[in-house]
Amino acid sequence: xxxxxxPAATAGSFFAPSAKSCFIAGASxxxxxxxxxxxxxxxIDNTAAQPNLRMQLxxxxxxADFVLIDDGxxxxxxxxxxxxxxxRLDPAAAxxxxxxxxSRAPAAYxxxxxxxxxxxxxxxxxxxxxxxxxxxxxxxxxxxxARN
Numbered sequence: 001x002x003x004x005x006x007p008a009a010t011a012g013s014f015f016a017p018s019a020k021s022c023f024i025a026g027a028s029x030x031x032x033x034x035x036x037x038x039x040x041x042x043x044i045d046n047t048a049a050q051p052n053l054r055m056q057l058x059x060x061x062x063x064a065d066f067v068l069i070d071d072g073x074x075x076x077x078x079x080x081x082x083x084x085x086x087x088r089l090d091p092a093a094a095x096x097x098x099x100x101x102x103s104r105a106p107a108a109y110x111x112x113x114x115x116x117x118x119x120x121x122x123x124x125x126x127x128x129x130x131x132x133x134x135x136x137x138x139x140x141x142x143x144x145x146a147r148n
Contacts, residue, residue: 029081
């Protein structure tokens with residue numbers, strides 16, 4: 001279950017051997033990229049004093065807020081996504097869109113990763129961007145409702 005309001009059941013991982021891995025959440029697709037012009041840059045820095053998000057790696061999927069499991073056998077590459085956002089991990093980014101910590105230490109959000117396609121850092125970056133995007137969408141909806 002996600003604390004961001006997106007049911008975990010709507011998230012899935014789809015990829016083909018010749019394509020970059022793609023993660024689908026709702027109607028959006030997210031792809032890890034090495035391109036400097038990616039839509040989002042995420043810095044994973046366990047020494048950051050004030051990260052945007054703190055995440056704990058857990059060994060129990062039932063205890064996790066975000067679960068990413070794939071066995072590397074899916075063949076769909078972001079089919080059906082209305083938008084595909086690219087995410088670049090850069091541990092040295094001075095102006096990252098998001099800075100997160102990722103460790104086994106207790107944290108507000110817990111993630112579980114068992115993936116042939118995504119590293120634990122990839123999963124943390126995916127969750128961080130989805131978390132931020134969901135928060136912005138929710139804030140926009142509240143602002144609209146307040147005006148109308």
